[in-house]
Amino acid sequence: MNIVAFSGSARKESYNQQAVTFIAQELQELGHEVQLLAMADFVLPLFNQDVEASDGMPEIVASLREQFAQAEAFVIATPEYNGSFTSVLKNALDWCSRPAPNGNSDSVYRDKPVALVSASPGRMGGMRSLYQTRYLVENLGMVGFPGMHGIGGCDAETFKDRASFAETRDGKALRKLASDYNGFMKKFAIAD
Ligand SMILES: Cc1cc2nc3c(=O)[nH]c(=O)nc-3n(C[C@H](O)[C@H](O)[C@H](O)COP(=O)(O)O)c2cc1C
Numbered sequence: 395m396n397i398v399a400f401s402g403s404a405r406k407e408s409y410n411q412q413a414v415t416f417i418a419q420e421l422q423e424l425g426h427e428v429q430l431l432a433m434a435d436f437v438l439p440l441f442n443q444d445v446e447a448s449d450g451m452p453e454i455v456a457s458l459r460e461q462f463a464q465a466e467a468f469v470i471a472t473p474e475y476n477g478s479f480t481s482v483l484k485n486a487l488d489w490c491s492r493p494a495p496n497g498n499s500d501s502v503y504r505d506k507p508v509a510l511v512s513a514s515p516g517r518m519g520g521m522r523s524l525y526q527t528r529y530l531v532e533n534l535g536m537v538g539f540p541g542m543h544g545i546g547g548c549d550a551e552t553f554k555d556r557a558s559f560a561e562t563r564d565g566k567a568l569r570k571l572a573s574d575y576n577g578f579m580k581k582f583a584i585a586d
Contacts, residue, residue: 395579397421398465400431402483402527403473409513410471410520412553413545413568417469417511419556420572428469429461433482440481441488451495459490462502467579468536469509474516474523479530491534504535507582509575511568512544513552519544537582541574543567 399418401410411432418428436458439445451459462468472479493499508531512520521544528538545552545564552559559565 395426395466395583396464397426397428397467397469398431398461399428399469399471400433401471401473402433402480402486403471404433404437404482406434407550408473409515409545409548409552410473410511413511413513414469414471416553416556416559416565417471417509417568417572420569421469421576424572424576426576429465431458431461433486436486438485438489441485441492446492451489451492455489456495458486459492459494459502462490463494463500465502465506467507467509468531469511469575470527470531471511471513472520472523472527474512474514474518474520477522477526479523479527483527484530487530487534501535503531506536507539507575507579508536509539509571510542511571512542513548514544514546515548517546519546539575539578541571541578543571 399414401414403410418430422428438455490502510524512524514520524542532538
């Protein structure tokens with residue numbers, strides 16, 4: 395499967411970006427093509443319908459939308475801000491729900507599986523953001539993979555060494571999530 399993986403954080407040392415990078419590598423090892431995107435490379439203007447009507451979709455948004463359109467599945471690491479997902483994530487999802495510059499209005503999300511994780515310094519590991527993001531992405535037509543994982547207590551050391559992280563409780567949970575998501579996508583793909 396061609397999987398697009400990204401986080402809802404543009405922060406340089408983002409825990410969520412590091413978590414999604416870990417899962418992306420696991421899925422690559424399971425044989426998937428994974429496009430790992432960084433929202434730091436997609437600095438999108440805040441969506442405004444008037445600006446869209448007058449100026450159309452900015453090139454940077456169109457390039458992200460095209461990556462989403464090519465995706466057969468998604469992995470999203472969703473940071474928690476004030477008990478919910480970030481505006482970076484919502485803004486990107488909103489923009490890419492709009493028609494492409496060539497007028498193509500096919501959904502880039504519909505019927506595509508999505509796995510969600512979250513990472514936070516807080517003890518709840520972004521659990522509230524996970525559930526709210528699930529509601530959001532399912533509303534967009536994606537098919538939520540039931541297994542989600544929140545990594546609590548993150549700090550600068552958490553993801554520093556991939557091999558050590560892989561052996562932690564959270565590392566094992568992310569490996570299991572990648573493996574279970576792989577099984578879920580296989581079942582998904584064979585249905586006709
Ligand atoms: C405006 C703001 C609100 C936040 N609210 C929460 C919150 O509700 N729950 C939580 O666990 N962490 C919260 N945090 C802490 C973030 O989880 C933390 O900044 C984390 O590093 C963000 O994810 P990132 O590392 O991927 O950028 C908040 C941070 C900011 C800046």
